[in-house]
Amino acid sequence: MGRRRRKPLPQEPINAKIESLAHDGKGIAHNHEGKVVFISGALPGEEVLFKQTGRRRSYDSGEVVEVLSASADRVEPPCPHFQGCGGCSLQQMAPLAQIQFKQQSLLDSFERLGKVVAETVLPPLTDVNQGYRRKARLGVRYVPKKGGALVGFREKSSGYLTVMDSCHVMVPSVGEQIGGLRALISQLEQCNKIAQIEVACDDTQSVLVFRNLEPLPEADLQLLDQFGSEHNLNIYLQPKGPNSVVPLNENHQTTLRYRLDHFNLEYQFVPTDFTQVNGAINQKMVPMAIELLALTEDDVVLDLFCGLGNFTLPIATVAGEVVGVEGDEALVQRARDNAVLNKIDHASFFAVDLQDEEMGGIWLNSRYNKVLLDPPRSGALEIVQKMDKIQPQRIVYVSCNPATLARDADELVNNQGYRLVSAGVMDMFPHTAHVESIALFVNTHA
Numbered sequence: 001m002g003r004r005r006r007k008p009l010p011q012e013p014i015n016a017k018i019e020s021l022a023h024d025g026k027g028i029a030h031n032h033e034g035k036v037v038f039i040s041g042a043l044p045g046e047e048v049l050f051k052q053t054g055r056r057r058s059y060d061s062g063e064v065v066e067v068l069s070a071s072a073d074r075v076e077p078p079c080p081h082f083q084g085c086g087g088c089s090l091q092q093m094a095p096l097a098q099i100q101f102k103q104q105s106l107l108d109s110f111e112r113l114g115k116v117v118a119e120t121v122l123p124p125l126t127d128v129n130q131g132y133r134r135k136a137r138l139g140v141r142y143v144p145k146k147g148g149a150l151v152g153f154r155e156k157s158s159g160y161l162t163v164m165d166s167c168h169v170m171v172p173s174v175g176e177q178i179g180g181l182r183a184l185i186s187q188l189e190q191c192n193k194i195a196q197i198e199v200a201c202d203d204t205q206s207v208l209v210f211r212n213l214e215p216l217p218e219a220d221l222q223l224l225d226q227f228g229s230e231h232n233l234n235i236y237l238q239p240k241g242p243n244s245v246v247p248l249n250e251n252h253q254t255t256l257r258y259r260l261d262h263f264n265l266e267y268q269f270v271p272t273d274f275t276q277v278n279g280a281i282n283q284k285m286v287p288m289a290i291e292l293l294a295l296t297e298d299d300v301v302l303d304l305f306c307g308l309g310n311f312t313l314p315i316a317t318v319a320g321e322v323v324g325v326e327g328d329e330a331l332v333q334r335a336r337d338n339a340v341l342n343k344i345d346h347a348s349f350f351a352v353d354l355q356d357e358e359m360g361g362i363w364l365n366s367r368y369n370k371v372l373l374d375p376p377r378s379g380a381l382e383i384v385q386k387m388d389k390i391q392p393q394r395i396v397y398v399s400c401n402p403a404t405l406a407r408d409a410d411e412l413v414n415n416q417g418y419r420l421v422s423a424g425v426m427d428m429f430p431h432t433a434h435v436e437s438i439a440l441f442v443n444t445h446a
């Protein structure tokens with residue numbers, strides 16, 4: 001028996017009324033059969049014509065082709081590639097409405113997933129909404145029928161790279177060079193051996209790490225060198241894993257640095273290190289976290305998922321003692337080096353897998369009275385479950401995923417008796433649907 005042929009997707013545009021926005025920024029509607037449809041580019045309250053791009057058992061997907069009645073929040077997307085590029089999903093929405101949507105998304109997650117309510121909602125932290133992105137992984141693919149090399153993000157509706165020449169959310173030193181990078185790679189002899197370009201920028205410089213799958217011939221190295229010099233970009237190569245990253249030559253070797261002005265601290269890092277994507281928001285977020293911790297010199301603080309010490313060193317400027325814990329050994333070393341660089345001697349660091357339920361060690365005991373957490377998207381449930389042993393008075397939780405923050409808040413509030421005193425959103429990733437947030441938990445027993 002032959003395989004059942006799939007029914008083709010309708011070609012003609014379909015009318016829909018958008019009811020709300022999903023957490024990924026897509027408009028939610030129902031089709032004439034009552035099935036849910038997720039429509040990219042649509043806003044709540046709008047009537048649109050959309051093209052159906054996918055069909056699953058429980059939902060369809062599509063993208064807007066015409067807005068029949070526009071929301072008051074609709075704006076002209078600043079980027080000409082917005083329609084196709086999957087890097088951003090909210091450029092059609094006014095910046096203020098974006099952050100309100102993210103705040104609502106956070107509060108909904110608390111209520112629905114965490115069964116908790118924040119006593120106070122903190123005013124959103126905002127800053128510029130273009131040219132902010134300092135870290136990115138740009139895909140690269142040589143596709144002669146699309147005019148040569150493509151560089152950038154994947155399309156919204158496919159796994160293919162977008163044909164794009166600029167990116168408005170990347171820092172301008174890189175965002176304005178996407179077209180130049182395409183032309184550069186198209187000229188290389190090994191044009192189909194560059195898999196991706198990792199972007200890492202500091203306060204003044206930009207590094208581009210070319211992941212080269214084969215050694216590059218001298219002529220290619222010269223082209224890369226020339227491009228870097230012309231555009232003031234530091235070119236690095238990555239022939240193998242992350243540890244193989246090297247500058248193209250000594251002209252491109254640089255030390256990346258960022259400052260936290262509020263604390264008069266300077267950090268050094270390498271291009272593959274985790275650093276916060278949005279430098280301007282980081283300048284505001286760290287002081288806000290420190291304020292919520294209400295530090296005094298008597299405090300002994302535990303900074304979990306500490307990276308290169310972004311929060312640890314500012315904590316050390318006030319607290320009596322701070323311990324930073326991080327899973328990536330290279331970042332732990334960077335944190336130690338940054339403590340020395342800033343003449344901080346009461347911060348110590350440990351390399352620990354904080355998602356290992358068996359975790360332990362001398363760092364894990366009950367002498368801490370305050371804790372800061374800044375986990376990856378998967379959250380921090382394993383260590384949060386140990387808070388009833390540490391019993392800190394205050395926990396400040398910085399999160400890039402409201403769903404895992406809400407889950408962990410459920411544990412802290414409904415199982416361990418903490419109060420969720422305040423929470424708010426920070427505009428770390430404008431124009432994307434990513435939600436960065438911060439929450440303060442206070443121990444009701446201490």
Ligand SMILES: C[S@@+](CC[C@H](N)C(=O)[O-])C[C@H]1O[C@@H](n2cnc3c(N)ncnc32)[C@H](O)[C@@H]1O
Nearest residue numbers: 305306307310326327328353354355374375376
């Ligand atoms: C959102 S980043 C925050 C880093 C740092 N607080 C900062 O502001 O730069 C999350 C950090 O968690 C670390 N991490 C991820 N999984 C981990 C794990 N299982 N155990 C310990 N650290 C982990 C990452 O290496 C990364 O440095």
